[in-house]
Amino acid sequence: MSSLHKNTLLKNTSSLPSRMLPPTATKVPGSSTTSSTQNIPKSRIRDFTPLPWSNYFETYEDVAVDDDNVFRVYKMGEAGPVVALLHGGGFSALTWAVMSTILVKQVKCRVIAMDMRGHGDTKTVDESNMSADTLASDVGKVVQTLFKDEEVPPIILVGHSMGGAIAVHAANKNLVPNLRSLVVIDVVEGSALEALHSMQSFLRGRPSRFKSLQYAIEYMVKSGQIRNIESARVSTQGQLIKCEDHKTNDNSSQECSRLSNAIIEEEEEEEEGGTTEVESNGSKRMKTAECSTEKSQDTAYTWRVNLESTEQYWKGWFQGLSDLFLSCSVPKLLLLAGVDRLDRALTVGQMQGKFQMLILPQCGHAVHEDQPQKVADALATFLTRHKMAESLSGFERPSPCC
Numbered sequence: 001m002s003s004l005h006k007n008t009l010l011k012n013t014s015s016l017p018s019r020m021l022p023p024t025a026t027k028v029p030g031s032s033t034t035s036s037t038q039n040i041p042k043s044r045i046r047d048f049t050p051l052p053w054s055n056y057f058e059t060y061e062d063v064a065v066d067d068d069n070v071f072r073v074y075k076m077g078e079a080g081p082v083v084a085l086l087h088g089g090g091f092s093a094l095t096w097a098v099m100s101t102i103l104v105k106q107v108k109c110r111v112i113a114m115d116m117r118g119h120g121d122t123k124t125v126d127e128s129n130m131s132a133d134t135l136a137s138d139v140g141k142v143v144q145t146l147f148k149d150e151e152v153p154p155i156i157l158v159g160h161s162m163g164g165a166i167a168v169h170a171a172n173k174n175l176v177p178n179l180r181s182l183v184v185i186d187v188v189e190g191s192a193l194e195a196l197h198s199m200q201s202f203l204r205g206r207p208s209r210f211k212s213l214q215y216a217i218e219y220m221v222k223s224g225q226i227r228n229i230e231s232a233r234v235s236t237q238g239q240l241i242k243c244e245d246h247k248t249n250d251n252s253s254q255e256c257s258r259l260s261n262a263i264i265e266e267e268e269e270e271e272e273g274g275t276t277e278v279e280s281n282g283s284k285r286m287k288t289a290e291c292s293t294e295k296s297q298d299t300a301y302t303w304r305v306n307l308e309s310t311e312q313y314w315k316g317w318f319q320g321l322s323d324l325f326l327s328c329s330v331p332k333l334l335l336l337a338g339v340d341r342l343d344r345a346l347t348v349g350q351m352q353g354k355f356q357m358l359i360l361p362q363c364g365h366a367v368h369e370d371q372p373q374k375v376a377d378a379l380a381t382f383l384t385r386h387k388m389a390e391s392l393s394g395f396e397r398p399s400p401c402c
Contacts, residue, residue, distance in 0.1 A: 048217040051234040056097035057113070065141040068125035071117075073142065076100060077110035081154040081180065081389055083379070084143060085113040088161030088187075088366075090307050092120035092238025095160070098231045099372035106380040107389040110153070114142055116163065118305050120238050128309065132316045135166045140175030152178040154388060158379070160185040160368060165192070165317040172324045180388055181331045183379065186367050188336070189321040190343025196314050199307075209302040213237055216301055224364055231369040243300040322346050326354055333382045335375065337363040356382065 053060070057074040064070045074093050083103065085096045093113035100111045117138050118127040124138075143155060155178050159167030164184035171182050210216040217236045226232040322345035325332065332355035336342070339359055342350070350357050358378050360371055368375040383389035 046221075046229060048214045048221070048229075048233065050213045050217065050237050051230070053094055053097060053234065056101050056234060057111075061146070062121075063114075063142050063145050065138070065145050069117075069138075070123045071138065071142050072115040072121035073146065074113045075111065077104045077108075080108040080110055081156055081383070082110045082112055083156045083158060083383075084139075084176070085111065086139065086157070086159035086163030086167050087113070087116060087119065088163050089310070090119070090239055090303070090305055091160070091163075091366075092235065092304070094120070094235040094238035095231075095366065095369055097234045098228065099368045099376050102372055102376035103379055105392065106376060106395040107383050107391055109156075109383065109389045112146065114139070115238070116166070118310075120304065127305075130310045130313045132166060132169045132313070135162075136169040136173060136175055139166060139170045140173075140177075143176050147177075154178055154180040156181045156183065156379075156383065156388060158183040158185070159187075161187045161365065162317055165321055168321055168325045168328065171328045171330065179330055181333070181382070181386060182325075182328050183333045183335065183382065184325060185335045185375070186337050186363075186365055187318070187321070188334075188343050188346055189318050192318040192321070193315065196318075199314070200311065203308050206303075209243055209300050210240070211300055213240070213301060216240055226366055227364050227370040228372065231366075231372060235369060239304055240301040241304045243302050322349075331382075331386050332356065333358070333378070335360060335367060335378055337361070337365065337367050 053074065056076075058076045060072060060074045062070050063073050072093065074097075083100075085093065085100070087093055087095045093115045096111070096113045100113065103109065104111060115122040117124045117135060118130055139157075143152070147153070155176055157167045157171060157176055157179060159165070164187040167182060167184060170176050171179055207219060210219065213236065216239075217232050220226045220232045220236050221229055226235065322343055325334075326345065326349045334346070334350075334355055334357045336357065336359055338361065349355060360367055360374050360378075363370040380389075380391065380395060384391045384395075
């Protein structure tokens with residue numbers, strides 16, 4: 001993308017109010033020495049114990065779309081339009097936990113977050129079939145089944161990464177009844193297809209298993225895959241299952257040990273630099289921290305979905321995505337972690353005003369986990385601007401997106 005295009009897009013993208021400005025960059029810890037925890041105050045040691053889904057979602061329902069396929073759907077809210085959330089590849093519905101609790105306090109709405117086929121606690125007869133057509137069909141069937149006994153409320157379809165691509169496919173094929181708007185988070189055709197070339201290398205570089213959930217959460221934070229510790233503590237468990245042999249091998253123990261040392265080094269440097277860590281939802285954290293973790297430390301965990309084996313479907317998720325997105329007739333919002341992610345079709349479409357766009361800098365790929373407040377603000381503003389939801393007391397609508 002030319003510098004002229006970037007400058008034009010940034011000028012046309014709404015500025016964030018001061019409360020939505022990105023945080024100052026944190027110091028990157030060194031890795032040349034290994035420290036002991038003896039000299040580090042306990043308050044500086046990060047808490048990586050898992051948080052239960054019930055701290056966030058009100059309930060869940062196992063939705064049977066037929067005799068062989070049952071989808072786990074988490075819910076919150078009692079009235080208003082339904083914000084249907086689709087997670088990315090390898091994630092689960094719990095990826096939306098923190099952001100959803102913020103959103104329902106800002107606007108009057110209901111939230112449903114489903115575990116896609118082959119992910120989380122969903123059980124399907126053919127978990128290996130992750131074609132775009134199959135996944136999009138699953139989304140339509142789940143929505144129709146959930147509201148089979150009532151008039152389908154207005155649906156706002158929101159998807160991240162793979163889930164964003166599937167949301168576009170489902171919307172384009174009119175599979176979701178009463179669809180009112182479409183929100184896609186950090187996925188565009190050009191950059192997604194480019195990233196596929198290095199995806200296998202990335203997947204092979206991950207630890208194959210973890211000796212406890214705590215070590216898995218630690219890995220997600222230290223590797224930068226999830227930059228928000230609270231979100232990592234609730235969402236990571238949705239990406240894992242217990243190993244069949246319930247044992248850890250030497251390799252996983254060594255990997256976990258190295259990660260533990262890295263965390264200790266980071267905390268030591270934070271102490272030297274005088275930085276502090278602000279903990280949100282403190283009561284929830286304290287309650288969970290009181291629980292014993294001895295049992296989980298004896299159980300090995302591995303990835304719930306073997307993403308390497310789904311490679312045959314990757315191009316089908318993203319190929320032609322930009323044109324499909326632009327052709328959807330409902331109001332559209334595109335949330336990105338950087339303007340460089342735009343390809344030519346979306347650049348032209350954005351300049352023509354075919355969709356709204358918001359750039360949220362200093363986020364990783366999991367934008368909604370790294371910056372749940374900013375994503376909730378963007379969604380709430382989008383919904384109220386298009387009169388799809390009523391704002392609740394205390395929500396101040398930021399400047400509109402472009």
